[in-house]
Amino acid sequence: MRMDALKFVGKRLLLMIPILIGISILTFAISNTIPGDPARLILGPKATPEGLEALREDMGLNDPLYVQYGRYMGGIFQGDLGQSTYSQKPVSADLIRYSPATFELTLFAMVITVLIGIPLGIISASKKDKIADQITRIFALIGVAMPAFWLGLLLLLLFYLKLGVFPGSGRLDSGMSPPTYITGMYTVDALLTGNWPVFKAAVMHLVLPGITLAAITIGMITRMTRSSMLEVLKSDYIRTAHAKGAPENRVLYGHALRNGVMPVITLLGMAFGHALGGSVLVESVFSWPGLGRYAVNAITYLDFPAVMGVTLLIAILFILVNLIVDTLYFFIDPRLKHN
Amino acid sequence: MALLEVTNLKQHFTSKKGVLAEKTIIKAVDGVSITIEEGQTLGVVGESGCGKSSLGRSILGLVQPTEGSIKFKGEEVTEMSSKQMKELRKDMQVVFQDPYASLNPRNTIRQILEAPLIIHKIGNKKERKERIESLVAKIGIRKEQLNNYPHEFSGGQRQRIGIARALTLNPKLIIADEPVSALDVSVQSQVLNLMVDLQQEMNLSYMFISHDLSVVQHISDKVAVMYLGRVVEIANVDELYSRPLHPYTQALLSAVPIADPLQKRNRIVLQGDLPSPANPPSGCPFHTRCPMAVKECASIVPNLEEKSPEHFAACIRV
């Protein structure tokens, strides 16, 4: 059984390779067909043709695309993602610098999603058509339907400008220095080093962007949990549980929950991807110094190596999360183990 | 010449559950030979997984058989071109178990019945109309109901419509796969009676596939009993039901609860469950549950042999 799980994970990891190659080709092709000349962007409007040409040659932009791609992939295997044309630093260094902020935000959003979305869905299903269900469904619908940037602006307006209860930008209060670097995620690092004032500030800063990012995923998860639980509650084995004399709560949490949460776990993997993508907008609204903002800058300045780096990183993360989800399934559902 | 002659038919499926699983070969049909004469009914009976439905599906050409020959009116079906197959469709039709699923819910009964005629370019509009109307009269559905949709009919009526659809092209052979299993008994008898009447009227042949031994006995002239992809016994219906030779047939017959509290029988209760067709026992596939099995049964694959006139069984013990 454990061997099966290992084999399963190993196989899935191997499957990642062609997917990643596909993604890299796609991104590489797309970013190189976008009109615009990185050399001109770097040198500015007053650049001379000779200077441009020299820079292009220097950056390898004159080589055929497949040569450029080959060179890029060759670099990747040595841990070299190229040089960001905008920040003038190695892309890998930039990614290491910016990604912890994004991880922190996305993870925070996912934690809220799980802690709010699943219980709301369960309540909604167990109180079907009652007032609690109606309210939950309306909020879930709003969450799914509302554009993130707009919700972000609303939250800023209300809680930052009007009420002043939560900070509106950045990761820490101004003048506060970050905690000792361990993971790069301020809340985690502050907690590990016992730096309480920084921890509090970091959490406070996470609240508004976190909620903004989580609004859609909470809506998604609530709706999925509700419909999946309703489906399960109609099933024969729930009737069997009732026929055994199991009280309502035992039926709900002992029998229905595990079955009902299965499709939700799959959706959580998707929701994570959604949140990663959503961070691009949310980080811009809240001036959050993460991958999202880095990506926006990179695109604006046609910084191809940076765009490629961010895309690949997000793709890997997304695949990994889904691998974790599938592996979880493997352990939760005995039917997979024996087939 | 028999209308349908199936020789040593094999239908093997390879199944792979998930990325990790080993490939397994399921021998759904493993060397079946049967014949159906014109105007006769062959009942095919067995429990789930015995391959009776797969047999029907390969004869219909819905799946390509792995091995063996299917001759319809003397012509080899397995080697037919798609054009020939289309012609064959006129002569060989199918009735499925679930009348709910096999009728398109968005079409009226008229459209459903007319479709085969249009596909095969038979008759003009007026002739088609006449043909359909005479057909529904046969199955006891009023002309006015032709413009209704399947959901407006009861289960029994829908199954009769399914039969009418099979009859539109004047077929010679109908393969009926559990045609009355989804119906209540009082309705089931309506459909069975209708099938018998139509057979006499139109000189039809049936291959009647069912798990229900009583129903098969009622409608068949000849009965084949299947177990794990093989025919274990085949004989005329009265012979088979009164003198079953194969221990599996005996057990099967004795297992059926009879709707008569006075009739007490010696029941042979088989031990254990049906083996999986993916992993059938060696030798005689029945030896693991057989009350008569001896050591040789685990190694010898018994052939279907004529044990008494016109009565074939695959068992070394009889």
Next chain:
Amino acid sequence: MLLNVNELSLSLKRAGKYSKILDQISFQVEEGETVGIVGESGCGKSMTALSLMRLLPEKALLEGEVNFQGEKISGYSKRKLEKIRGNQVSMIFQDPLTSLNPLHTVGTQIEESLLLHTKMTKKERRKRVLQLLNDVGLPRAEDLIDEYPHQLSGGMRQRIMIAIAMACEPQLLICDEPTTALDVTVQAQILELMNKIKKETQMGIIMITHDMGVVAEVCDRVIVMYAGKIVEEGPVLEIFQNPKHPYTQGLLDSIPKLGQRKEKLGSIPGTVPAPENMVVGCRFADRCSHAMDICRTVHPPMIGIKENHQTACWLYEEGDEKDGSIGSHKLEAALH
């Protein structure tokens, strides 16, 4: 008396309005007795079973009385009823695969009844589960306890369902089509097991089925239902040999019987009326070849034909000992 059901009616909400699924059902079950409830789909036999323990959909309207061992359990609170479910009254359902929780082991699922209704220790429970598995004829109980339903065959799963039902040694067992989803050789095994259990315990059994063969094999008494009403009731032999109600007669006549081949099966024309537009008068009148005017206007009451044999049909009178041959004086009277 073990179970006494008195004028039980059930309405379910369908497409916005309530329609009556069960209409004033009354019957009794004695200790040690097996009562069959037969009828075709839509007759309300399964709903009767679920109504007894109130395992109904949310929008269900239940009227009438259910008395179990002299207690009026139809008036019980949900909590009080849960103490009886699975403890004194158990149920077995049709499809053993979907009726078992796919994520719990066999052992856990059997143990749950003990956990809910007894004060056994963990060790005692395990011992009892192993013994139950043995009782229902499952070998290698020690391994089985840790297996999941999908690893078992259909027959084994139904044995597990029986083990769950038997865990607390109930006084009443309600079986809803327990063998319908099974192959005939496996069905024979399960029926054999049920007959064994019947012999060994003093349990009352309600056997709900559409299969007259199953009735003949395990039941002592039969209740025939049609469109939410009981139309006939009597000892099993009496019902099979001397059926009175035209529906019972038609039903028995339409079954192809093994070993008795006949040219033409009997059949009942038409179909069961839908509960949404239920007729006044006898519900079978539209399909009945003996229907009279009174049948279409007044529903016939249940009358005793002879001891223990009752039917609801205008063809008969109280104490009518005439056999089922139609054309009794009642019919003649109606014609004049």
